[in-house]
Amino acid sequence: MKLPMTLGGLMVAAGLFATSAHADKLDDIISSGTLRCAVVLDFPPMGSRDESNNPVGFDVDYCNDLAAALGVDAEIVETPFPERIPALMSGRVDVGVASTSDTLERAKTVGFSVPYFAFENVVTSNEESGINSFDDMKGKTVGATAGTFEAIALQAQVEEWGEGEFRPYQSQADVFLALSQGQIDATVSTSTVAQANVKSGNFPGISVVGKAPFDIDYVALFTNREEYGFINYLNLFVSQQVRTGRYEELYAKWVGGELPDLSAAGVTR
Amino acid sequence: MFNYTFQWNQALARLPQMLDGALVTMQIAILSMAIGVLLAILLTGCRLSGIRVLQGFAVTWVEIARNTPALFQIYMAHFGVASFGIHFSPFTSLLIGITFNNAGYLAENFRGALKAISDTQSRAGRSLGMTPVQAFRYIVLPQMLRIAYLPMTNQMVWAILMTSLGVTVGMNSDLYGVTQDLNALTFRTFELFAIAAVIFYVITKVIGLGARLLATRLFRY
Numbered sequence: 001m002k003l004p005m006t007l008g009g010l011m012v013a014a015g016l017f018a019t020s021a022h023a024d025k026l027d028d029i030i031s032s033g034t035l036r037c038a039v040v041l042d043f044p045p046m047g048s049r050d051e052s053n054n055p056v057g058f059d060v061d062y063c064n065d066l067a068a069a070l071g072v073d074a075e076i077v078e079t080p081f082p083e084r085i086p087a088l089m090s091g092r093v094d095v096g097v098a099s100t101s102d103t104l105e106r107a108k109t110v111g112f113s114v115p116y117f118a119f120e121n122v123v124t125s126n127e128e129s130g131i132n133s134f135d136d137m138k139g140k141t142v143g144a145t146a147g148t149f150e151a152i153a154l155q156a157q158v159e160e161w162g163e164g165e166f167r168p169y170q171s172q173a174d175v176f177l178a179l180s181q182g183q184i185d186a187t188v189s190t191s192t193v194a195q196a197n198v199k200s201g202n203f204p205g206i207s208v209v210g211k212a213p214f215d216i217d218y219v220a221l222f223t224n225r226e227e228y229g230f231i232n233y234l235n236l237f238v239s240q241q242v243r244t245g246r247y248e249e250l251y252a253k254w255v256g257g258e259l260p261d262l263s264a265a266g267v268t269r
Numbered sequence: 270m271f272n273y274t275f276q277w278n279q280a281l282a283r284l285p286q287m288l289d290g291a292l293v294t295m296q297i298a299i300l301s302m303a304i305g306v307l308l309a310i311l312l313t314g315c316r317l318s319g320i321r322v323l324q325g326f327a328v329t330w331v332e333i334a335r336n337t338p339a340l341f342q343i344y345m346a347h348f349g350v351a352s353f354g355i356h357f358s359p360f361t362s363l364l365i366g367i368t369f370n371n372a373g374y375l376a377e378n379f380r381g382a383l384k385a386i387s388d389t390q391s392r393a394g395r396s397l398g399m400t401p402v403q404a405f406r407y408i409v410l411p412q413m414l415r416i417a418y419l420p421m422t423n424q425m426v427w428a429i430l431m432t433s434l435g436v437t438v439g440m441n442s443d444l445y446g447v448t449q450d451l452n453a454l455t456f457r458t459f460e461l462f463a464i465a466a467v468i469f470y471v472i473t474k475v476i477g478l479g480a481r482l483l484a485t486r487l488f489r490y
Contacts, residue, residue: 081453082449082452082453082458085456086459089273089459105454105455105456106455106456108276108279109455109456109457110456143439146441146449146450146453147449147452147453148453151453152454155450165358166441167359167439167440168436168439168441168446168450169437169438170436170437174437174439177348178348178351178439181348181351181356182351182354183347183348183351183356183439184439
């Protein structure tokens with residue numbers, strides 16, 4: 001009795017194995033002729049919309065480059081920060097080109113490529129708050145964009161200080177509106193975002209006052225955790241973007257200034 | 270195509286935080302309902318007062334509360350009033366937004382309930398020497414609240430569900446806000462939101478049942 005059951009089990013297992021040896025995601029993308037990228041379009045200069053409502057930004061160009069490398073069409077799927085993972089898991093997108101920080105906690109759920117971009121975080125304060133540095137934020141009301149690396153880090157910092165208040169807002173625009181209105185005294189955001197918003201003139205009374213002492217925020221492309229073939233391709237693609245000078249070109253186009261190094265010193269990846 | 274492995278223990282480890290959030294959610298819902306009922310009675314009083322200005326005020330309130338999204342009302346209670354230099358915390362903004370909405374809907378429920386109470390009753394009260402306010406207070410109001418009781422429990426459920434809109438004004442201590450925070454941290458989207466949905470369901474069910482039990486005690490003829 002035991003033997004036939006074991007045999008049966010083996011046969012079922014073999015059957016499962018046979019059906020799981022299907023074309024992988026990389027094959028699916030190539031044969032479908034379309035690469036669908038999750039991009040956050042509320043996060044200039046990485047992703048936003050121009051006057052005629054077309055998606056533009058560093059991440060948009062990066063997705064287009066990836067599609068071109070694969071020889072397929074690119075489709076930009078707008079996904080707010082909290083919807084990146086549902087979009088991937090429900091099969092609406094193939095890859096996230098969405099300025100996603102590659103934390104270990106998140107890597108338990110999705111598969112990350114090597115970093116394709118790196119952010120430095122700065123403190124922007126309301127000029128009436130009297131905040132002139134990161135440490136001045138202690139005991140004040142601060143905010144950041146929900147779901148971002150800097151929001152998680154800032155919330156942890158406020159909890160460590162044990163005084164003051166942290167407020168996550170749903171979009172970058174809401175954070176700077178709240179900051180300009182004096183609802184929050186300061187925010188931590190990527191330097192690119194801070195400069196763009198201060199310069200835009202939409203938010204009077206705010207200025208960038210200094211760097212935030214957080215680790216460098218490396219962001220990576222992400223896809224399903226088990227798609228090694230595709231992740232391998234993404235890694236090579238990121239490397240090629242740097243080697244061919246395309247990374248530098250896109251950086252100059254959308255951000256400008258000193259090009260961030262994508263590798264941490266003393267370790268690979 | 271749904272390619273995802275559920276890891277419930279990762280999300281369940283966060284359950285205590287989510288239950289703390291559920292308490293805040295209930296706190297906001299109950300406060301907004303208590304204040305909302307009082308305001309709705311005032312609005313109903315304004316409508317019945319026969320004074321033009323008060324009637325206009327009540328009608329405007331009800332029209333805005335019922336015909337604009339709750340999201341808009343909460344957003345205005347935070348970012349809108351801030352452009353006039355008034356700053357409310359996310360908690361207060363959310364409470365004001367939901368209370369405003371509750372009062373508007375409840376006032377309309379009360380108006381419907383009033384239609385079910387015959388005019389002759391308050392006239393009978395007046396002929397016994399009651400002032401208009403006394404007639405409203407002792408004869409009409411108790412009946413009105415009884416008739417509008419079930420719609421009120423409905424609104425209570427709405428109030429609970431509306432707390433999830435607090436994230437738009439930076440609220441992160443209520444159930445939905447806590448869930449969003451944890452989602453950003455862990456990316457365990459499906460498990461976390463499934464748990465949040467179950468908690469929301471349980472809260473609203475418990476409140477629905479509680480309201481029914483209370484009704485059998487309150488309204489014995």
